[in-house]
Amino acid sequence: MRSGWRRLALGFLLVLAAGAARADAIVADLSSHLIAITTGFTGASVVLFGATDGPGDDVIAVVRGPERDVTVWRKSKIVGVWANTESVTFANVPSYYAVASTKPLDQLLSPATAALYRIGTDKIKFDAKSAAEPDRARLFANAVIALRKRAGVFSPSHGKIAFLGDRLFRTTFVFPATIPTGSYLVEIFLVRNKDVVGGQTTPLSVSKAGVDAAVFDFARGNALAYGAIAVMMAVVAGWIASLPFRHS
Numbered sequence: 001m002r003s004g005w006r007r008l009a010l011g012f013l014l015v016l017a018a019g020a021a022r023a024d025a026i027v028a029d030l031s032s033h034l035i036a037i038t039t040g041f042t043g044a045s046v047v048l049f050g051a052t053d054g055p056g057d058d059v060i061a062v063v064r065g066p067e068r069d070v071t072v073w074r075k076s077k078i079v080g081v082w083a084n085t086e087s088v089t090f091a092n093v094p095s096y097y098a099v100a101s102t103k104p105l106d107q108l109l110s111p112a113t114a115a116l117y118r119i120g121t122d123k124i125k126f127d128a129k130s131a132a133e134p135d136r137a138r139l140f141a142n143a144v145i146a147l148r149k150r151a152g153v154f155s156p157s158h159g160k161i162a163f164l165g166d167r168l169f170r171t172t173f174v175f176p177a178t179i180p181t182g183s184y185l186v187e188i189f190l191v192r193n194k195d196v197v198g199g200q201t202t203p204l205s206v207s208k209a210g211v212d213a214a215v216f217d218f219a220r221g222n223a224l225a226y227g228a229i230a231v232m233m234a235v236v237a238g239w240i241a242s243l244p245f246r247h248s
Contacts, residue, residue: 026050028049033204044174049169072088121155
């Protein structure tokens with residue numbers, strides 16, 4: 001634990017040195033740029049730390065997962081049976097989204113600025129691929145947000161960025177066990193007078209490792225063979241399970 005804090009402290013010093021050398025308005029880094037998903041993975045946390053070029057500024061950090069198309073369905077009751085009756089497909093929706101800030105977002109940014117930089121779950125852009133009225137599309141978009149918050153891949157609340165002194169800041173992003181794999185982007189914004197005056201981006205990778213990765217790669221590259229093996233294993237497992245009940 002102490003060695004971890006020493007590395008973090010060294011990271012702060014390096015951030016300060018980089019900021020002084022490059023005269024950037026803000027500079028930041030992550031405690032790790034890789035989250036490895038192995039057998040028994042229960043989640044992970046990553047520390048974001050950095051420094052501003054002077055006191056009095058605020059900081060916002062946003063973590064966006066890889067963008068993917070998503071379809072959301074609406075169920076209706078037909079002749080006493082619930083069935084999918086309406087759907088909207090949205091293009092390029094982040095598979096993960098979390099935000100942290102030094103103050104509540106409505107105190108830091110104007111609505112126009114928040115919309116421009118897509119800061120806040122209510123500012124995520126939902127482009128409907130299928131025909132839908134704007135009000136109807138917004139209703140389905142809100143359903144996507146609610147579902148992903150319940151799944152833990154959209155943060156249900158804003159995290160807190162704390163200042164350590166006048167310039168140093170840090171926060172911790174906690175990722176659930178259900179975190180999607182792929183390339184993530186961490187955006188750090190320097191905020192002054194309700195406007196973004198500086199920023200930085202840094203990558204984060206989430207990938208499977210070990211046996212899980214090997215199985216995943218095999219299944220993706222050899223879908224037919226993987227399916228056949230899975231069926232055979234299920235048959236063998238069923239046969240073995242039935243042995244104690246067989247009479248000699």
